[in-house]
Amino acid sequence: MSAKCYKILLFFAVFVSGFTAWSQNNSFSIEFTSKKIETNSTGIVDAYVRIVNTTSHTIEGTFDAHSSHEDLYLSQRKSKTITLPSRDSIFIPIKAIVAATAKAGNKSTIEGVFSLNGTQETKSVFLPVLIRERKLVKVMLLETNLIYERAGDSLSIPIRISNEGNTAQKITVLARYPDFITRNAIENTDISIRAFTDTIVVLKKVVNKNILKQEDFTINITALYKNGDIINNGTVRASSIRQDRKYAAPYNPDYNLAFNQTNQVTASMQHNSDNTNAYFLYANAEAEINEGVLQANIDMNWWENSNQVFLRNTWLGYKEKNFGATIGNISKFFELNLIGRGAEGFYKPNEKNTIEAGAIDKTFNLIDNSNLSFGKSAWGMFTHNGGWMQKNGYENTIIYDSDTYYGTKNYLASSRFSLYTSENFNLRAGGAVSNLTSDIESVNKAGGAGEVQFNGKVKSLFYSSSNYLSSGYFSGMRKGVVNLNERINLPVGKFNFWGVYNYLSAKPESFANQFTSTHFSTARYDIGVSRRFSSVIVSLSPYYYTENRKEQFIGTISPEEYTMKAARMSLGLTYYNTPTRQNVSLSFEGGLFTTNTIEKKEFHFKTNFIYSWKMFNLLAFYQYNNFYLGEIIANSQFGVKEKYTNLTISPTLQQKFFNDKLNVSVGMVYSKNSLISESLQFNGRVEYDVSQDFTLFAYNYYSDFSTSVNSLNTIQVGLTKRFNPIKIDRTRSELEVYVYYETGSKDKMTSKSLAAANQVVIIDGKAFRTDNKGILKYKSLPLGTYSIKPVNTNEWYSNAVTVVINADTKIAIGLNKTATIKGSLSYIFTEKSFDITRKKGGLPIIAIDDSGNVFTTKTDENGNFVLYVPKGSYTVTLEKAGISEYVEIEDNNQVINAEPNDIKEVKFTLNIKEKRVETRKFSSSGFKNGPSPAPAKDKKK
Secondary structure, three states: OHHHHHHHHHHHHHHHHHHHHHHHHOOEEEEEOOOOEEEOOOOEEEEEEEEEEOOOOOEEEEEEEEEOOOOEEEOOOOOEEEEEOOOOEEEEEEEEEEOOOOOOOOEEEEEEEEEEOOOOOEEEEEEEEEEOOOOOEEEEEOOOEEEEOOOOOEEEEEEEEEEOOOOOEEEEEEEEOOOOOOOOOEEEEEEEEOOOEEEEEEEEEEOOHHHHOOOEEEEEEEEEEOOOOEEEEEEEEEEEOEOEEEOOOOOOOOOOOOOOOOOEEEEEEEEEOOOOEEEEEEEEEEEEEOOEEEEEEEEEEEEOOOOEEEEOOOEEEEEOOOEEEEEEEEEEEOOOEEEEEEEEEEEOOOOOEEEEEEEEEOOOOOOOOHHHOOOEEEEEEEEEOOOOOOOOOEEEEEEEEEEOOOOEEEEEEEEEEEEEEOOOEEEEEEEEEEEEEEOOOOOEEEEEEEEEEEEEEEOOEEEEEEEEEEOOOOOOOOOOEEEEEEEEEEEEOOEEEEEEEEEEEEOOOOOOOOOOOOEEEEEEEEEEEEEEEOOEEEEEEEEEEEEEEEEOOOOOOOOEEEEEEEEEEEEEEEEEEOOOOEEEEEEEEEEEEEEOOOOOOEEEEEEEEEEEEOOEEEEEEEEEOOOOHHHHHHHHHHOOOOOOEEEEEEEEEEEEEOOOOEEEEEEEEEEEEOOOEEEEEEEEEEEEEEEOOEEEEEEEEEEEEOOOOOOEEEEEEEEEEEOOOEEEOOOOEEEEEEEEEOOOOOOOOOOOOEEOOOOEEEEOOEEEEOOOOOEEEEEEEOOEEEEEEEOOOOOEEOOOEEEEEOOOEEEEEEEEEEEEEEEEEEEEEOOOEOOOOOOOOOOEEEEEEOOOOEEEEEOOOOOEEEEEEEOEEEEEEEOOOOOOOOEEEEOOOEEEEEEOOEEEEEEEEEEEOEOOOOOOOOOOOOOOOOOOOOOOOOEEO
């Protein structure tokens, strides 16, 4: 019995002691308020630790925080004493700095530790921190002015590529050369670059005879990410070296702008399949005469069978900064489109205001008889601050228009304003009033119109609204119109969401002798989303569409009404690859619709496919059933009862030959639909550049419709001659530059100064070489400001000089002998120092002189660097970028005096911080994964 009691007492004692121990080990709880942190930034991340006192008495302890990796640097480095009353809690903030060198995918942890004073009770919690991808590649052209002198020279384009992102990147550098340099105008170079590194890529091109013929030219450089996103664009100017040069306006060899380029003549002859001929002449010219510009344009054609000459788009104009005038064919597009022959002019009383006026006789041919005129028009316009599309701008317009065909006269006045403009919101409004009279009905009809436009953004939400309303007898083209266009757009990461509402109705009124216009209305309600996957964009957009139309057919007494309602879905897929010049676009749109001409709902769809790759392009389109009331009405008029279908296939090819001198393009269009059955069209064009400014061309067009008895075949041959810009300016000046070696003191030229013979100098991108007297000349310069920069070497240096040319000018530029600054860096550490990556290569060094001029370089793999600078006092700084937060730079911002023939040495010491000594059993403030031991050069304290 006594033994049994002893066992019970022993069990009870063990239970009580265990319970007491369990209670002591659970006197508090500790946890992070979030499960994890994900970041792609290099700034500060915030975390919060919650400690709860679960006992009935006050507790006191020490809180500490640690980082598991150098990617995270905790800004609070000292322990904190915490006192918590019974059942109370506290939130402790922890701020961690994400290192600039933290790589994507790295997983670090923040450890929070709380230890009770006077006990061994300690608890730790861990918060994972995941580094997401940050894509940041920077591309800089190290030299934007190239020079060449003889065949065999090499044009070298050095490009610095810096990957400041946290993941390796594959990029493509595209160099677009002029056609006379290389057969392939675009050349690409692929580069892989690791995170937090930089490299220099040099693009080279050997100077050939074609290049030597050019005085200068430009090379366009574009850098792209692997998915085709543009990193940066830049332009490099290459110039041949001259001792004397005469200024010439740059020639624009863009042959694609055949009818926009100034100073050219194109003449051609066209032979048609009916054995008729037509002759065409197109020419334009622009001459700068002092402060004015004289412009002329002619577009003439003569048809042999009718012996008739047509002159369209033919005019002569002159303008200066504050006034100008044009006579000939005039086109103005206001609320009414005014096209005819006449004159217009403008006058600017000041910088902000412009007054315009003009009058025309409404004939399309400049040399038509006056009895072929459709009437006369005149207008006046006042514009402030560039018009209503600009900030604080507005425009007022008055128009008179007579229409001899319908016997009407229109009087219209309008005003449009920019009411409010800011970065996040723009508001514009306008209104118009009109009066319409009829010679036949002897009545006046007043009309009016108004419009409001606004757009802006709220955080990431973009919105726009455009609304227009006019009465039925309004004199403008948009009579009886209600037009509403509303859109919102919300980009969220790689997604883009939108909603759109469009409404358009037209109910124009007319006089008895005028043709009755169609009354119609359409409405469309869209919502949509798109998502980008690298080089692919996918979109999905359901929408609802309604249409109403009232048609008055010839021979009918009353108009017929048509209605349509449709619920459709639009799907889109786009793939693009800029380096390979390959693009694919596929869209599908379809759904169910009903009209008042059918008894039940029907299905309809249309799909569009576009593919392009280098010289090949393909367009394919197919539609099944009607999509709009116009198609239903056309089927009814032609007596077509079967389902409407439309198939179109159009491939095209374009290729250049013979060093891009011969350009051949061919295309075909095959179409088959329910209305015109089948049609087949071919077209081809051949262009041959005899020289840079002279081109021969031939064009052929063939068309065959199944509904037509005869096919159409047209052949056209011609030539184009281009000319340099014409400038007549008596205010030309000569610039003479003397370059010398400054061997005396900087503030006093001495007789010891020597001429810098054969020195290369760049003047606004043009390369010169001084003669044996150190002199170069640039002749016939127009008024302006020019930058003069001698090409520096490691031995001689000069800053760029800016000069204003308004008369013959002579300047002297002294070259100063450079000084050398050499330096190195090293790490020092102890056994208690943090185990970190001791980066030495690619760290930026900056030297700033007393005038604020900046000179930069980067350290090599061993931490060494060299700078060549002019004589002077400099502050030399090792930038913190790329260096761990656990490192302190000793003796930074060192001041030195640089002298020629004297090498100044600068040494930077990087001290790795020490860890705090930890005696607790379950936590360590060191990093779990450290780098290999320090190189032998580094020192231990």
